[in-house]
Amino acid sequence: MSATTGLAIGHHRDYAGAKIGMWVFLFTELLLFGGMFLLYSVYRTTHAEDFHYAAQELDTLVGTMNTLILLTSSLTMVLAVATMHAAKRKTAIALLALTIALGLWFLVNKYFEWGAKFEHGIYPNSEFLLQHPKGEILFFGLYFSMTGLHGLHVIVGVILLTVTAFKTAKRPYEEVVFGGAGVAAIDGARVALLDPAGKPLWSSDPIDDSVDNVAVRLKYRPLPRRVRKEDYALLENAGLYWHLVDIIWIFLFPLFYLIT
Amino acid sequence: MAGGKTVKDEHSGEQHVGYDVYILAWVALLILTAVTVTVAGLHLGRLSVLTAVAIAGVKASVVLFFFMHLKYEKPLFRTMVYVTLGALVVFIGLTFTDILFR
Numbered sequence A: 001m002s003a004t005t006g007l008a009i010g011h012h013r014d015y016a017g018a019k020i021g022m023w024v025f026l027f028t029e030l031l032l033f034g035g036m037f038l039l040y041s042v043y044r045t046t047h048a049e050d051f052h053y054a055a056q057e058l059d060t061l062v063g064t065m066n067t068l069i070l071l072t073s074s075l076t077m078v079l080a081v082a083t084m085h086a087a088k089r090k091t092a093i094a095l096l097a098l099t100i101a102l103g104l105w106f107l108v109n110k111y112f113e114w115g116a117k118f119e120h121g122i123y124p125n126s127e128f129l130l131q132h133p134k135g136e137i138l139f140f141g142l143y144f145s146m147t148g149l150h151g152l153h154v155i156v157g158v159i160l161l162t163v164t165a166f167k168t169a170k171r172p173y174e175e176v177v178f179g180g181a182g183v184a185a186i187d188g189a190r191v192a193l194l195d196p197a198g199k200p201l202w203s204s205d206p207i208d209d210s211v212d213n214v215a216v217r218l219k220y221r222p223l224p225r226r227v228r229k230e231d232y233a234l235l236e237n238a239g240l241y242w243h244l245v246d247i248i249w250i251f252l253f254p255l256f257y258l259i260t
Numbered sequence B: 001m002a003g004g005k006t007v008k009d010e011h012s013g014e015q016h017v018g019y020d021v022y023i024l025a026w027v028a029l030l031i032l033t034a035v036t037v038t039v040a041g042l043h044l045g046r047l048s049v050l051t052a053v054a055i056a057g058v059k060a061s062v063v064l065f066f067f068m069h070l071k072y073e074k075p076l077f078r079t080m081v082y083v084t085l086g087a088l089v090v091f092i093g094l095t096f097t098d099i100l101f102r
Helices: A015-046 A048-055 A060-085 A089-119 A134-169 A229-258 B019-040 B046-067 B075-100
Strands: A174-181 A192-194 A200-203 A214-220 B006-008 B015-017
Touching: A015 A048, A015 A134, A015 A229, A015 B075, A048 A134, A048 A229, A060 A089, A060 A229, A060 B019, A060 B046, A089 A134, A089 A229, A134 A229, A229 B019, A229 B046, B019 B046
Parallel strands: none
Antiparallel strands: A174 A214, A192 A200, B006 B015
16 A cells, blocks of 8 residues: 555646746847837937927826836835735735726826827828928837837736736645555445544545546645745736836837937 | 845745835836936937936836846846847947948
8 A cells, every 4th residue: 555655746836937937038028129229229310300309299297107107006016926925915916906007097198198199190101290301200100119019018917917916816726636546455445535523525436447546636725824925926927027018118208208 | 225124035045025125116216217307308418318218227227126026036037137138239239330330
């Protein structure tokens, strides 16, 4: 009966690997936006005058407000991770909800900002814009594609955070499997689960030739003091993504709104 | 910010960062935003681009090192970030050797 000595088979979770994988993904994002920043800096060098005038069209107040919103959302995000590590699940989820709300607020501002541009006839390939110098057309082309791609990232981030909030709200199960009881030893018997008084709670079908393995799987829910940060790799990685989106905006903001 | 409280994680031995560190980082980011908006209003000409990008770089570093935990991660993560940023600098630098002397 050597097989019944309680061989626990846990879930294999590669915490460090998950985090490195997330960073590698973030690097591809960085190079994606890096290419666009390169395009911006080249056109800015060759059309400095036009960029200067075109940038005056943008509303610095809205840009500044969106900057403050994203910076604050990064704070609530990092606090959500920190409170989760301290096993304060409800606080963590409230902070995540706040982060999502700030992300949505950013998008609403962006919607009105773009809407105002469209009303003034400023959109890619618009009649109004095509009458302007080449540099201004380039500026708005870059403005719409770069803030548009960033906006898409905010939308993806909000969805990712929502999924993360739901997954975090569920307590993670831990599972231990005691497996591989020699079937021959219990052939022709029934396996039963007994309560402390010896009363059967559950019993199996008879073990016969069709059964080739008997295993017991224990599932339990950890109390807060058992919370390990390794259990919240998704939350941490979603946070890393959200902070990257913030970093990209940190560069977009001065380059489009401030340099006039 | 070196005085921020850190608590040893009992499971992994890694350090947990105190909430005060994050709030200080956020305050620093808000101040830097105020600085960059103010400086942009001064019309420094050529210098304005340089200062704006420099301030953005400092802000990005605060987010990377504190919010994204780069300061507390193993050296491998910092190396990976530096290699990526180095690649970006090479791309941009090489392109400008073409653009500027064309």
